[in-house]
Amino acid sequence: MSLRTRLLLTSGALLPTLLSAQVLPSNPQPAPAQSAPSSSAGGGGGGSQQKKSSLLGDALPFMDIGGENVAWDGKVWNVTNNRMFQARLEKYLASPEANTPDDQAYRDVLEQITKLLSPGHNGGNPSLPQAVALLPEAAGYKIDAKLCDSLANAIYGVWLAQKNVSNLRQTNTAMSERVRGETFQARHSTATGSASGAGPRPTGGGNNQQAAQSQTLQTFATAKYIATIAELEARMKANELAMGTSQLTAKAEFQALIIQFALQRRFEHVVLACRFYRHIFSDPSGILSLKEGSDAEKMFASTLGTSPTISGLDAFANEAIRDVDEAVQAFDNLVERGDLASGSKRISEAFMVGEYLPRVRRVPMPKKLMVLDFTRDYNQLISAMEMKDYTLAEQLVTKLMKLAKDFDYSKPKAMIETARTVSDMHLNKAKVSAMQGDQKGSTEALTEATMIWPTNPKLREFTNMIGSNADVKTQAALDLDRLISQRNFRQIYNDQGRYLAAVMDDPQRQESLKKVLTDMGRVNFSIAAATNLAQSSNLAGAWETMEKTYTEFPDDPEVSRLRSDFSIKATEFVGALQKAKQHEDRRQTGSALAWYLKAKTQYPPSEFAREGINRQVGKLSATDLGANP
Template structure:
């Protein structure tokens, strides 16, 4: 009986031992899985130094030589495609080491290129190193001043891309110059080619728009301005031309109003004085342009008569000067300059004027003899007088109807 109980007790103890052994195995497997998950988490977080510590601690704790990672099929395929090796603790360790080496070399290259002022290449190297090892000490301890140089270059290049996208070529050209100063290896040929080409084509459209504006071709003007705006919206020349066109439109409209007002007032002299303004403004209004031409021709006739009178005054021929002005004054009695000149000449040719006016008054009263005498007297004062000669001819025909004199 005692033997049976002893045997039974031994069997129970063996069962407990086996159960504990199984538990240990399960706990060991669970610990491995959790540890491997932690290693993978560090690796995916790019905390490569943590990965190295974890992998080496893993080997020290689990000495059974089983370093195979217990991962799903997708993760396994990812590792095999990226590294060409099966996912193991050793693979993770070597990849972390490689990443650390790449980051350190990237930072060293950045510092070297920064000293050479080759900021474009330096910024690329730093970006590559940062992408791989954001938490690596070489990245974390890099001086902020050096980081800001790369940030400045990246900011300006992004701003350049945006400026070209929105076709702000003035800003883009300024940024290209700035980048060329801070980065010796910056290639400005491509952005400058795009900038110069767009600016030249825009200026060509503006030139065509100016010609169209001068010709009054509004359809072409609008089309060329639209094309120039699409190519270079912030072109200073475009803004200047648009401003001039708007100002010209306002000036033109005001000139038309002024012309109509002066014409209604019969102030032809003022129209003549401002002819340069009216000629351009009325070019698009044929009916008004015709009236302007008539006014200018008439005033030009007056000016010729005044010039002829001035020449006679220089010759002390005041009666002739007065008569020259008087002839035109009868056609254009409202011209102020003509009226003033006639008034100025009248005192200098008083005898001739008085005699001629007396002759004309007597002719109107049908006093033929007296009128003829005064006309002859006036012709004696100024033998070349057309007024006196015509008066004599009229009266002679009255006295002797068949006379040719």
């Protein structure tokens, strides 16, 4: 199976986690989020245009192999550079390697099952019962997540279906024998009636009446035999239909389980399920029964040109395992060379494709911690660049250059130098304007310098110089205006005594300061409430409290930090709400309601979940009223 198919299936399994991408900004100003161009809703040409621009349309994700991007639902996501994937990757990097005796015993059981199903086992005599008997043992290990138990249940379901078919076949054989007997009786009854009516007709009235009665009884018996035969044949046809349906249903359910394993990236289980399929079903073609016109059928038809087969999925799983092994081997070599930038990409790719494969799980802990340190510093660099903290960004660039020999520092260094130069130019302009007595020009230039580089050390030197040569009250008022323009309300709150004294004679600034202090009081109250909830292990409640505060105060750094920390710690609850919102935006009311209910199960007092449930129930009620006025 091709690399495109492997990445398509992998991206389809990871799409629910791609919720918010984080990239290094290309300029000091924040850039709008990139989105895929949407096709026109009207006109006949819209459909053809969509087919040309997307391999699979909007129903399934399209993987850009070169850029590691996935186009889906009208948006473009980066597979390895988003918050949810980074959270899963960080959890993996911070976990010890799976090199315990239990892990090795689990791999040995899977290997033993594969050998028992091999065509060359015991001189060409594979042992299906022994292989099935080992599935519950494999399911007992934590890493298996009871998937072998699901496979064993699927096999048991197939055996029940086959047993049902055998019983129906025996029933049809018995009914066929009875049909032959009833047919013989019907023919015998007809022949007897014909023989009794073939002789000369009696002349007496009594004899005529007796002959008529005899003829009526014979006709009634013949009709009864015919009715019995018809009923038996109808039951036989129904049994034949039930046998065919039972076999097709069992095969479809087993094939669905194999595809499910593939989408879950459980490639070892894909191989096992494909081998079991060959032994259980007498299906030489092995073609998967996909619904014609479905998204899955379109995906395989577009990538393979034909319907997938069991052998194809088996080969796909083995190829994925080999590809992951090579990626981990490349990671080991890169780390030995000190190329942590490339090494972090290789281990991310291997983790994305084969998160549960043994080669990935057994990466040594020291190497994973090296990548973890590099990725954390790199993510902090991205945040520093977004917040225009170029002082910290410069320190991180220097640190990353020492950690990784292959770190590409050209882009962040260029941005830092550009910001420093432009900010210094505006500061020099502000100094000249201040010396000339142009307070307005000096303030405007100072504001421009602050917008470009808020943490510029020279900016503080300039403000100190102004403070030493100007009235303290006027300087405080200017600082207040500057901080309000920067939306740096926390700094105002921390130095509120200074600014309260500076605006005593300025009603307009008094109102602005009063609003800032009131808002920051609410923010601090929310932070304290969220912190208490987190200390009580109520991480979902802590995140929801911060999310509400972030909606109103997105520029507060403490709110942003706590919101990010709690979102990582309450990943399942946050993910459920985000998936529910996605389904709600696409008007998939049932799916949205299910995810909101899941979120409420994880955190019953959740207002987000309750409001979402009420919205979906309202939509369903409105739909029912529209259908039944």
